[in-house]
Amino acid sequence: xxxxxxxxxxxxxxxxxxxxxxxxxxxxxxxxxxxxxxxxxxxxxxxxxxxxxxxxxxxxxxxxxxxxxxxxxxxxxxxxxxxxxxxxxxxxxxxxxxxxxxxxxxxxxxxxxxxxxxxxx
Amino acid sequence: xxxxxxxxxxxxxxxxxxxxxxxxxxxxxxxxxxxxxxxxxxxxxxxxxxxxxxxxxxxxxxxxxxxxxxxxxxxxxxxxxxxxxxxxxxxxxxxxxxxxxxxxxxxxxxxxxxxxxxxxxxxxxxxxxxxxxxxxxxxxxxxxxxxxxxxxxxxxxxxxxxxxxxxxxxxxxxxxxxxxxx
Numbered sequence: 001x002x003x004x005x006x007x008x009x010x011x012x013x014x015x016x017x018x019x020x021x022x023x024x025x026x027x028x029x030x031x032x033x034x035x036x037x038x039x040x041x042x043x044x045x046x047x048x049x050x051x052x053x054x055x056x057x058x059x060x061x062x063x064x065x066x067x068x069x070x071x072x073x074x075x076x077x078x079x080x081x082x083x084x085x086x087x088x089x090x091x092x093x094x095x096x097x098x099x100x101x102x103x104x105x106x107x108x109x110x111x112x113x114x115x116x117x118x119x120x121x
Numbered sequence: 122x123x124x125x126x127x128x129x130x131x132x133x134x135x136x137x138x139x140x141x142x143x144x145x146x147x148x149x150x151x152x153x154x155x156x157x158x159x160x161x162x163x164x165x166x167x168x169x170x171x172x173x174x175x176x177x178x179x180x181x182x183x184x185x186x187x188x189x190x191x192x193x194x195x196x197x198x199x200x201x202x203x204x205x206x207x208x209x210x211x212x213x214x215x216x217x218x219x220x221x222x223x224x225x226x227x228x229x230x231x232x233x234x235x236x237x238x239x240x241x242x243x244x245x246x247x248x249x250x251x252x253x254x255x256x257x258x259x260x261x262x263x264x265x266x267x268x269x270x271x272x273x274x275x276x277x278x279x280x281x282x283x284x285x286x287x288x289x290x291x292x293x294x295x296x297x298x299x300x301x302x303x
Contacts (some may be wrong), residue, residue, distance in 0.1 A: 026299050029240070033294040034247065038240040039263050045241060046161035047154040049170035055149040058175055059142060062182035 127192055134191035145185075148194075149178050155264060156202050162260035163206035165249040173209055177202045199264060200274045203257045210253050239299045247296035255289035262286065 020026065029035075051057075068076070136144035153174060160173045180201050188197055248256050254275075261271050268286075272279045 029299045030243075030297055031294075033290070034244045034297050035240070038238075038244040041238055041241040042161055042244055043154065043158035045167065046157040046170050049161070049167050050153055050157055050174065051171065054153055054171070054174070055146045055178075058149055058178040059146060059182065061175060062179045065179060065183070 130194060131191040134185070134188065134194045138186045138188065138191070140186075145182055148181070152195075152198060153178070156198070159199065159202050159260045159264060160206055162248055162263070163203070163253060163256050164209065165245045169209065173205055177205050180205065195264075196266065196270045196274055199261060199266065203261070203274065207253050207257070243297055243299040246298070247293050250296040251289060251292055255285070255292065258282070258286055258289050259293060 133144050133147060137148055156177050157170050157174045160170050160177070161167060164170075164173065177198070181198060184201075188194065248259070251259075258271065258275075261274065266274070268279045268282050271286075272282045275282065
């Protein structure tokens with residue numbers, strides 16, 4: 001056998017080894033698309049996620065679930081706005097007071113310096 | 122377990138509409154597995170199943186008195202399930218904008234042993250590649266909904282459902298690889 005033929009044969013053998021077991025079956029299954037069995041397994045898997053007592057838990061949660069009324073939603077909104085306004089006013093008045101104190105201290109300093117200059121004259 | 126006769130189901134729904142807790146419980150028990158399967162197909166996440174299924178049934182309990190046609194209960198329930206899942210997926214997408222976590226942090230693979238077979242794993246993977254609307258379509262077909270019912274659930278025409286279903290099936294087949302490894 002020629003060296004080239006041997007190389008091709010080796011390549012084919014190497015390539016064939018890359019294929020997983022039952023390659024033909026897998027190809028055919030892929031080509032056919034998901035079978036009802038796969039959908040059934042999905043259903044079984046999903047059902048297994050529901051813990052016992054699911055219906056009771058749902059009914060209890062539905063009973064405890066209260067949708068806030070329009071009035072309650074409006075009241076909550078109004079309270080939120082009021083709290084925000086109070087916070088803004090408080091922060092603003094505090095910063096205004098601090099600014100005022102700084103300005104006052106500056107003026108006092110200026111007045112003292114002016115008095116010192118007058119006394120010097 | 123499941124009421125097979127439409128009349129039996131309609132009676133059960135009417136009792137539930139009157140506030141009969143036994144009837145409500147029976148409806149939940151009858152449909153909890155199917156809704157769980159639908160949620161799983163929509164989200165591909167087993168850890169979302171119970172929470173979302175619970176949300177669906179709470180909505181059902183709270184809104185059942187507004188259902189005009191008790192015979193349409195199943196379509197109505199799966200519309201609730203679809204909307205709940207799509208809302209959840211939208212919220213998840215929105216959260217990704219504000220949180221510094223990447224998609225890979227949210228889509229943590231199922232723990233080993235949670236997914237048993239190659240086929241199920243491949244189906245989950247293929248479903249995850251589709252748009253939520255297409256997943257809903259395929260899951261509704263698996264639920265045995267007719268084209269007309271699906272058209273009603275999705276507020277579209279039967280022709281549009283058929284066309285979208287055809288495309289969704291093709292996409293699913295394209296992504297379905299039983300030897301896919303996560």
